[in-house]
Amino acid sequence: MATSSFSNFFFSFFILIIISFSFLPSSLSRSLIPSLGHSQTFNVAKSIQSTLQVLSQNSKSLQQQKTTKQQQTLYPSSPSTFSVLIYPRSSLIKPQHNNYTSLTLSRLARDFARVSSLTKPGRTMIRPQEIQTPITSGISQGSGEYFAKLGVGQPAKEFYMAIDTGSDINWLQCEPCSECYQQTDPIFNPSESSTYNRVTCDSSECSALDVSDCSTSDTCLYQVSYGDGSFTAGELATERVSFGNSGSINNVAIGCGHDNEGLFIGSAGLMGLGGGSLSLPSQINATSFSYCLVDKNSDSASTLEFNSAGPSDAVLAPLLRNSKRNTFFYVGLEGISVGGEMLPIPANIFQVDETGHGGIIVDSGTTVTRLQTTVYNSLRDTFVKYAQDKLPSTDGFMLFDTCFDLSSMKTANVPTVAFHFSGDKKLSLHAKNTLVPIDSEGKFCLAFAPTDGSLAIIGNSQQQGTRVSYDLTNNLVGFSPDKC
Known part of the structure; x- marks a missing residue:
């Protein structure tokens, strides 16, 4: 009887912990469990080989x-x-x-x-x-x-x-x-x-x-x-x-x-x-x-x-328009996480103001994603926090201030960067969209950079390998990884 009572008590206590944990703020609960799918394996050797291939053709x-x-x-x-x-x-x-x-x-x-x-x-x-x-x-x-x-x-x-x-x-x-x-x-x-x-x-x-x-x-x-x-x-x-x-x-x-x-x-x-x-x-x-x-x-x-239907499993986000700059396709981004931890940034930082400034666009011609300086600093610092024991740091390069020496590694464990849209939609970037090669010796840098302006840009380094769909009728942008 004593053993059975103890087992029942332990089981009830365990369930209580789980229920209590589920009501924690999402940013706090994610930060407490950074190991559950919040990092990815990066094929360093394959990426270096691609830098050699492009020059040897x-x-x-x-x-x-x-x-x-x-x-x-x-x-x-x-x-x-x-x-x-x-x-x-x-x-x-x-x-x-x-x-x-x-x-x-x-x-x-x-x-x-x-x-x-x-x-x-x-x-x-x-x-x-x-x-x-x-x-x-x-x-x-x-x-x-x-x-x-x-x-x-x-x-x-x-x-x-x-x-x-x-x-x-x-x-x-x-x-x-x-x-x-x-x-x-x-x-x-x-x-x-x-x-x-x-x-x-x-x-x-x-x-x-x-x-x-x-x-x-x-x-x-x-x-x-x-x-x-x-x-x-x-x-x-x-x-x-x-x-x-x-x-x-x-x-x-x-x-x-x-x-x-x-x-x-x-x-x-x-x-x-x-x-x-x-x-x-x-x-x-x-x-x-x-x-x-x-x-x-x-x-x-x-x-x-x-005029083709996008993949059914696409991560959908609002496609927003700016009457003062009708060329650009703005996306309704609400937040960014690194290693499962939501960055402490206000959601309205990605919104277009009444003068037509601000917002974040999806652009095929920009290579490196640009984020407002405060957003970038938060992303960089959080990325370094989770990468410090896994990725050896090295000097910066040009606009990149966060770089790593992976020359001695064939694979690396990289914190996952994810974009969060309305409706609890999340696009997790592959490691190859997060780190870009700088040379053929193993130097890689975080593929983001700050901008002093109010306009943020999702560049093609983050889009590579993902089908990007623009539903012009329903004003939606869809992201479908691995659908080339």
Whole structure:
């Protein structure tokens, strides 16, 4: 009897503890049990091998890869679904670098300029006739942009175009070129297309441009400047665009650039996937689109899809819009955790204020995720707290102030960073999305950085390997890890 009574008492006491524990604040309960799924195994050796692979690709193998990818076909899942292949730049163009550190520096230089342009209230614009800056080669930059192949004209000719969720205007380099940079494909010649039509100055497309000019003719001239000093200028036209074997759309406004400069090297132009009226999703009346960005050091490909249903197991978050900056896709982020511990930051720090400032956007063109300084400091300090006995620290690198020497390790135990959205939805990042390689010797850094501005950005380092779906009808953003 005594033994039975003791057992019953112990069982009741144990149940009471569990029930009491369940009512603790989530941040406290998570901090008390950091070992339950709050860290991940990071394959250090595999990541280092990818840095060597991206530099060892030779021109012949790259051409073979390109030919193979050109032969791939995509078939629509429904008559209204369009799909094209998407590739990292390195799978099509060999980086012109002797070591991975040099490639990293060039990517970060491009990233600095990118973030600067996104976080400024406005962009400096130059009228088309005032552009006289000589062309400069960007081949040494080797930025981390991703390309998708789009057909243009009739008969259709396919071009590799940089995709950009932070831009609206679609454009191609066009003959005749007053200044054109080096690209992988032949330059588009509008005289060879039966569906090419110049846009007039009184058109709605011309009115939608931030900068246009009609001083010399009735043809609408456009110009777009980017924060890194790159620009494109030429005439605005409508064309037929084709999505591989999955269909085509007529009368899409596209810039025919005769004067182009900057870091778009390799691509034939830019595919704007933003939220403005001239973006590709807007012009084809897409109800949704999605993409999956593969590892930028790989030679693999994924897809960019329009009007297709997202994965059923996606982590869904509110897609928010800003009336003062309609290009960007804002996401309703409520918090961030590291190692299961919620960061002590106010939820409204990620909200857009009444002046249109603040918020956090999802951007395909930014490499390193930027967080407001107070948020970043909290993330960094918490990450270091959980990593201090597992990851040997080393000196910082450029914008990264938190780096680790993993040269003696084949695998490492890395604290899990997670984004928390409304409705108790959580996106846990893989370790490879948390640490980025700096060289080929084993130096890795925390893939986040602070920003002095109010706008935060979820960059492509955190998006790699995850299908990001934009439900434009229901205003939702979906994140589906491992769905490339």
